[in-house]
Amino acid sequence: MNEIVQFMLPELGLTVLLFVLLFVRIVGKLELAGQVCQLMNIALPILALCMWFMPAPEGAQFGGMMISSKLIVTEKLLLLVGTWIISLFSSPWLRGHRHPAEFYMLMLSTLMGIFFLLSSGDFLLFFLALELSAIPLAALCNFDLEKHVSGESAMKMIFSSALSSGILLFGISLLYGATGTLSFVQIPALLDGSPLQIMAFVMIFTGFAFKLSIVPFHFWTADVYEGAPVPVTAFLSVISKGSMAFVFVSALYTVFRPLSEIWYIAITLLAVISMTVGNLFAIRQQNLKRFLAFSSIAQVGYLLIGISGSSIDGMSSVVYFVLVYVFSNLAAFAVITLVSSATSRETIDGLKGFHASNPLLAWVLALALFSLAGIPPTAGFFGKFFLLTAGAAKWNSPVLIVAALNMVVSLYYYLRVVKAMFMDSSDDTMIRLTPNVSVQFALLLCTAGILLLGFYSPAYEWIRSLSFGI
């Protein structure tokens, strides 16, 4: 019993927190908003510490339904830290909100779904976990209750998600029909590349592609990101997407290993399309959240190049990239949340003259954008560098050339924001923003991550020691 508790510690921890929140919600009053934030800001790192010091033992439980490994624990830990950072910087927004406890309940349920997803050893649990991580998220998108766009965002999310889940489920059932099993361990031996299996694979693949917003399954992304509250957008683009990248790469490297020739072609093709289309759309965006949505689509393109490496470097570079991406993107979202909740500005033009009024915040955002653009010596550079090196192992030079050209384009639009902040002057000067302690702490964490991860090579070495290839 004790073994199972330790095995499921992350999930059980989240469950306990959910019950606490439920209790708070039932007996609590509206003034409790601040306390709820503080409680969660303290509880989440404690849970992370527990996971760090009592890591789940490697192996499988529940008849192979749930699996765990050091890599999976690391990934969960990373996502938990990311959620914590979001929690830290969303407090100014949440204080004015009527339902802070619900925000955390929905976010932590999603996170629990993600944890189950990462640990799933069977397509059944996989599907259930996927739904658990999708439906509360759609509710979260609607969390700016009085805003029309927020509702629209939630509706688009739930419809698109339902369609994607339907196709995915269809794929899973076809796979079951073709192999007679849903277990991740047994499937690879039974895959022979028959048309039915390929059809099933493509349908499952599109489920991932939807979640990762790979072009052309990305259309929901921009609309949903734009309408959702900024912290939710941050969760969608960093935690949700990061977790899907982890699951995607391990699924391709284990379950669908026999089909590697097929998915290699699929993901290189989609990598090129994603990078190019994502960048071309990002150029034209004025809304910061839409802009980050499309830029994240382009980032997924680079991620696919790393996956296509099919080696141990492929997996470690993906995990490392997500690690860097968590800090870089969350730093950007933290600043945007501050600006948005204080002035309700969410456009690039709204940042004009930002450096003059808030020099420190402007520098943090600039640093985050530099990291996203992959400018050395920020960690983002190393993230992209490892991805491309992993992809280069396949000698697929046309894809790498497209990637390089796309980086030039992305440099343009990231620097456009920096230019707006530092060089353009604005008629209506922005007020001086005063982030509270928790936001300051979040910004500090992200800045440290952006600056230090690139120089601290053991981080990558350690991830690499946990990874595996084909």
Add this chain to the structure above:
Amino acid sequence: MNMFTQAVWIPLLPFLSFLLLGFFGKYLKGTTAGWLATVFLLGAAAISFNIAYEYFFLFGKDANGVYQTIVPLKMTWLQFAGGLSIDMGLLIDPIAVMMLVVVTFISLMVHLYSLGYMKGEERFSTYYAYLGLFTFSMLGLVLSVNLFQIYIFWELVGVSSFLLIGFYFDRASAIAAAKKAFIVTRFADLGFLIGILVLSSAAGTLDFQTLIQRLTDSTGEGLHTATATGFLGVSALTWGLLLIFMGGAGKSAMFPLHIWLPDAMEGPTPVSALIHAATMVVAGVYLVARLFGIFAFSAPGAMEVVAWVGAISSLFAAVIACTQTDIKRVLAYSTMSQIGYMMFALGVSGGSGEAVDGFTAANFHLFTHAMFKALLFLGAGMVIHAVHSNELKDMGGLRKQLPVTHLTFLIACLAIAGVPPFAGFFSKEAILHAAHLTHPAIYWIGIITAALTAFYMFRLYFGIFHGATSSHHGDSHHHGHEGDFFQKLPLILLGVASMTAGFIPFGNFVSFSGRPVELHTDLAFSILPVSLSLVGILIAAWFYRKPSEMPDKVAGFFGSVFTAARQKFYIDEIYLFITRKIIFKLIAAPAAWFDRSIIDGTVNTFGVAAQTGSESISDLQTGKVQSYAAWFVGATLLLIIVFIYFIH
């Protein structure tokens, strides 16, 4: 030899002064900054003199009585594969010690003099900070142990010279002059850098001692490879040395890279005395002297070039100096002419026998010239302060108003004219003697130059201190303009040095072999140059002591030659023609076109393509969930079809 490690403080003290004044100078009031810098420099000068004493009289000689080269401090800075390393260190040998004395002494004099001269300047402390930076760089250059270190300090010297020339940066002419000096010397330094690469790759080292030893050893591998390979029929070694000499010629304002020096007179006059008369401009001479062994033994062709460039420069500049009316420009051309002297003294000497005395003679002249030329500039500064003009026509009859300046200026003029027993006589005789041995033609150029020098210097002297008092400035106006004690003190000290420096038995201290040599002073030999100099002085007295029509008549007689000389033989115009018409039009313009049309065009096309592509696909994002679903399903089906029917 650890006592010589104290030499490290000689450059460090001015550097500290630079840092202090650079960071905190603006908080210091009045002349405090200047005094602070002067005290620092006094320390550096004291250590230099102490080192000179210990080196020359106590510990410098080895058992055989030969002055040795001592490296008291050396640390590896950058270590490369293949045994090549770049070191930083200190090198003490006779010429380095001699230069230490010259640089710290002149710099100290200039520091003292500037206390009064620059008083009331808005950027007084900045000025002293720059002086500190320059002195540091120059001393670092002198003490360098290898080619790389000397190159670093070489550039630092260039930068501080740039800063000081452009000190009055609110004057457009000063900015232009600073830029000109920087660009011309940078251009020359490019040659220097390539030369360093050539030499170091041939010898496999940058270290002076090892380099010289490997490239003069006729059985060694380094010399063999350096002379065996070649380009355009000239060996790689000669090319390398010529390129290094190009750097030296740029710094030392040798023809045709001299054009920056006259313009550099835009800087404050004490700066001209320090940088553009006594120290930085002789860096080229010092560099050739440093590598003299390689020049003399392994590349006589390069030596020949050094000799002729020096000779042509000295005559060329002397002719121009006769026609200039700005007193600082006259002095600038005179400097160029005298450095030409030093250069050809090095160029005409050989590696052994009596001919090697040219090496000593060049360094001797460097030493004496530093004294009297610094004195001339400082005196000119006094005159300029008194009349508020650089133009000779605004001066005249100033001997009563500026008695100390008058006397010391006269001493300096006599010294530079080579009148015995003043300092210039001895060093010039030694040079002429060296030239007479090997290069008679250069000897004659030297004689003519010496006569011209006497003429134009006394033209200045009589023009400033004798003749009619200029109408613009009444006596009462001049009165009491000769500065305070600390301005006169450097004049007096330098005046004493200019009178007595010639009696120093210089050959005992500085010679190529390290053994004492006897410098040639022969009465019979001296008659011709001295009497020609006296003739020059007499003509100058005849022309300029009293207002006379003779100058105009002579100028008319020489006609177009005179005009050409006054226009500095149109060298500046030639450069402008080459840069504007040839480089800009024929090379830069096509390059710019290529850059604009092809490079930028490609980049712009890329940008426009991205923009157009972005616009053309923007319609796909309709905002309608049903269309997104259609795309989703369509793409899924397409993938299925592609994989099942085409790839599978």
